Amino acid sequence: MKSVAVAILLMLAISLFPITYTPLQFQKFHGHVESSIGFHVWSDHFVVRNLQLRGLLYTPWFLRINAVFRSSDREYLIIKEHHHNYYNTRFRPYIDELYAETIHNFSQSGWNLDLAAKVGRTRFLRFPYYFQTARFDRIPGVADLRGGDDTDYSGIIPTANLSAPFGLGYHVAAIQWLWNDVKGLGILENYLYYAPDVRPGILELRFGQLAQRTDPPGSTVQGASMLLGASRSGFSVGFFVERTVDDTFTGLLVNFAQTKITNALGRVRLDYTRSYQGLVFQIPFAKYNIGYASTPPADAQLVGTVEVDRAITFWRAGLMRNFYEHIASRTGSTDGDIIVMKEKPWYLGFEGLISTYKITSYSIDEMKRWNNSTTRPGQYSQQATYYIYRRRR
Numbered sequence: 001m002k003s004v005a006v007a008i009l010l011m012l013a014i015s016l017f018p019i020t021y022t023p024l025q026f027q028k029f030h031g032h033v034e035s036s037i038g039f040h041v042w043s044d045h046f047v048v049r050n051l052q053l054r055g056l057l058y059t060p061w062f063l064r065i066n067a068v069f070r071s072s073d074r075e076y077l078i079i080k081e082h083h084h085n086y087y088n089t090r091f092r093p094y095i096d097e098l099y100a101e102t103i104h105n106f107s108q109s110g111w112n113l114d115l116a117a118k119v120g121r122t123r124f125l126r127f128p129y130y131f132q133t134a135r136f137d138r139i140p141g142v143a144d145l146r147g148g149d150d151t152d153y154s155g156i157i158p159t160a161n162l163s164a165p166f167g168l169g170y171h172v173a174a175i176q177w178l179w180n181d182v183k184g185l186g187i188l189e190n191y192l193y194y195a196p197d198v199r200p201g202i203l204e205l206r207f208g209q210l211a212q213r214t215d216p217p218g219s220t221v222q223g224a225s226m227l228l229g230a231s232r233s234g235f236s237v238g239f240f241v242e243r244t245v246d247d248t249f250t251g252l253l254v255n256f257a258q259t260k261i262t263n264a265l266g267r268v269r270l271d272y273t274r275s276y277q278g279l280v281f282q283i284p285f286a287k288y289n290i291g292y293a294s295t296p297p298a299d300a301q302l303v304g305t306v307e308v309d310r311a312i313t314f315w316r317a318g319l320m321r322n323f324y325e326h327i328a329s330r331t332g333s334t335d336g337d338i339i340v341m342k343e344k345p346w347y348l349g350f351e352g353l354i355s356t357y358k359i360t361s362y363s364i365d366e367m368k369r370w371n372n373s374t375t376r377p378g379q380y381s382q383q384a385t386y387y388i389y390r391r392r393r
Contacts (some may be wrong), residue, residue: 001138006308009021009248011184016044017237018069019106019107019108019110020048020107021061021103021104021106021218022105022106022107022284022330023103023104024062024064024102024103024104024105024334025060025061025062025334026058026059026060026334026339026386026388027060027334027335027336027337028060028061028291028337028339029041029057029059029290030057030058030291030292030339030341031055031057031058031064031289031290031291031292032055032056032287032288032289032290032385033053033054033055033287033288033289033290034053034055034284034286034287034288035052035053035284035285035286035287036051036052036054036269036282036283036285036287037049037050037051037052037283037285038051038052038073038280038281038282038283038319038320039280039281039283040273040276040278040279040280040317040318041278041279041281042278042279044081044278045079045080045081046079046081046151046183047076047078047079047080047081047278048076048077048079049075049076049077049318050075050076050282050320050321051068051070051071051072051077051320052069052070052071052096052282052320053067053068053069053070054066054067054068054069054097055067055199056325058289061376061381062102062104063100063101063102064100064101064102064103064325065099065100065101065182066095066097066098066099066101066122066323066324066325067095067097067098068095068097068098068321068322068323069093069095069096069162069367070093070094070096070281070321071091071092071093071094071095071100072088072090072091072092072093072094073094073143073144073145073382074088074090074145075094075145075146075317075319076088077194080294084091087111095121096122096152096321096322097120097121097124097152097322097323098120098121098319099118099119099120099121099122099123100118100119100155101116101117101118101119102116102117103115103116103118103127103128103327109165110164110165111149111162111163111164111165111332112161112162112163112332113160113162114127114159114160114161114162114163115129115158115159115160115195116128116158117156117157117158117159117276118156118157119156119157120154121152121153121154121179122152122153122154122157123139123140123151123152123153123313123321123322123365124172124313124322124323124324125137125153125157125159125173125188125189125211125312126311126324126326127161127173127326128157128161128327129239129309129326129327130256130327131195131204131330132192132202132204132236132238132253133180133193133195133204133206133217133225133227135350135352135377135379136225136240136242136249136251136253136352136354136377137173137211137377138211138212138213138217138388139313139314139315139322139377140153140217140321140322141315141316142164142316142317142319143215143216145319146213147299148214149215150180150181150182151215151357152180152217152218153175153188153217153218153233154176154177154178154179154180155176155177155178155179155180155204156175156176157173157174157175157188158173158174159171159172159173159174160172160173165189167194167195167196167197168192168193168194168196168227169192169193169195170191170192170193171189171190171191171192171193172187172189172190173187173188173189173190174186174187174188175187175188175218178350181216182216182218184308186218186219187209187220188211188218188220189208189209189210189211189220190208190209190220191206191207191208191209191210191329192207192208193206193207196203199229199231200230200231200232201228201229202225202227202228202229202230202231202236202238202282203227203228203232204227205224205225206224206225206226207223207225208222208223209221210220210222210223210225210242210244210301213249213354215389221244221289222244222245223243223244223245224243225240225241225242225243225249226241226242227240227253228368229254230345233257234253234256234257234258234377235255235256235257236254236255237252237253237254237255238252238253238254238255239251239252239253240252240253240352240354241266245375247251247354247356248356248358249354249355249359250354250355250359250370251352251353251354251355251374252352252353253350253351253352253353254350254351254352255349255350256347256348256349256350256351257352258344258345258347259347259353262347262348262349263345263346263347265347265348265380266345266346266347266348266380266382267283267345267346267383268281268282268283269282269284269312269314269320269346270285270348271314271318271378273317273318274315275317280314280318280319281319282312282320289341290337292339292340292341293338293339293340293389294340294374296338296340296341296387296389297338297389297391299391299392300333300338300389300390300391300392301389301390301391302387302388302389303332303333303335303336303388303389303390304330304331304332304333304334304335304336304343304388305331305332305385305386305387306327306329306330306334306385306386306388307327307328307329307330307384308325308327308328308382308383308384308385309325309326309328309381309382309383310323310324310325310326310346310381310384311324311326311349311379311380311381312379312380312381313375313377313378313379314378314379314380315375315376315377315378316353316375317368320380328383333388334388335388336341336388336389336390336393337389337391337392338388338389338390339386339387339388339389340387340389341384341385341386341387341389342384342385342387343382343383343384344382344383345382346378346379346380346383346386347382347384348378348379348380349378349379349380349381350378350379350381351376351377352376352377352378352386353371353374353375353376354374354376354377355370355374355375356373357369357370357373357374357375386391386392
């Protein structure tokens with residue numbers, strides 16, 4: 001409650017000055033659709049799974065719609081294992097994600113208040129353009145595909161993030177549960193953070209109600225976390241520790257630069273899983289863009305740009321069941337009738353290790369035991385820029 005009171009006082013303070021309001025709104029429909037299929041391969045098995053159709057559509061009404069559909073409510077489609085074959089021939093489309101989202105920003109002299117609201121089903125809470133620490137946050141699992149509990153956030157999800165120019169901020173996310181086993185109103189995150197710009201170093205602190213790292217999603221626990229690291233030439237390494245009333249987590253985060261190797265991994269979205277040992281692929285095979293011009297007309301004037309950072313996360317069983325497009329930066333206006341989209345290749349954005357294993361020494365054997373106990377969140381990323389043009393009148 002103290003963090004809520006501090007945030008209210010900060011909001012009142014900046015309300016005394018003129019504020020710039022910037023909603024996420026385009027003047028025309030535009031978006032993109034992609035189809036992909038997954039494989040899990042090792043010497044003793046070949047699995048086909050996760051036939052997926054996903055799409056994002058921006059509308060002129062302050063809304064964007066995101067959807068990720070899969071062909072079945074089961075994890076696998078075809079399993080060839082030893083001398084046994086299994087075929088899941090039941091076509092039963094299943095919704096991994098489907099929601100409408102609205103995003104608004106208020107800014108004044110380096111202060112920023114970012115507001116968002118989602119209505120529907122999502123598997124991704126990281127808003128706004130998140131800090132490194134959030135990359136350790138829980139990614140919903142696969143229990144629902146194995147006959148277990150729901151693993152998504154379904155309902156109405158308002159989120160607020162207040163940041164100051166000196167690195168201090170406040171973040172809160174709530175949910176009114178709908179279409180889910182869980183009912184009622186809940187808090188998903190509620191914490192103060194400190195993330196000053198100390199480049200090439202990295203320092204991030206969080207304190208408050210943090211998201212639990214257990215299924216089913218939606219509960220919080222009081223705690224604090226810290227990330228210390230350094231970056232160079234697009235790569236960075238961070239060491240993470242989180243202490244809650246229930247447990248202590250330690251972690252390692254590696255962010256990758258965009259190179260030929262990480263781009264090659266991004267083309268097939270490769271992962272490696274240990275519990276069911278094998279290589280994971282999620283290979284795109286079709287894409288369709290909606291509402292974009294390949295080049296602007298000669299009589300068009302550039303009025304603004306929107307840079308985005310797209311994310312597909314993976315964790316349990318290497319399944320990639322979500323998609324999110326972060327608004328990384330905006331310049332000028334979005335009031336234009338022509339949009340040109342320029343995309344960079346998908347690439348491996350980061351890999352993390354996190355564990356509750358209590359290290360008693362720094363011997364090689366102890367480090368191996370810690371590594372073997374970790375879960376491994378990761379993400380594939382893609383940067384893109386929308387160039388907005390208006391015809392000269």
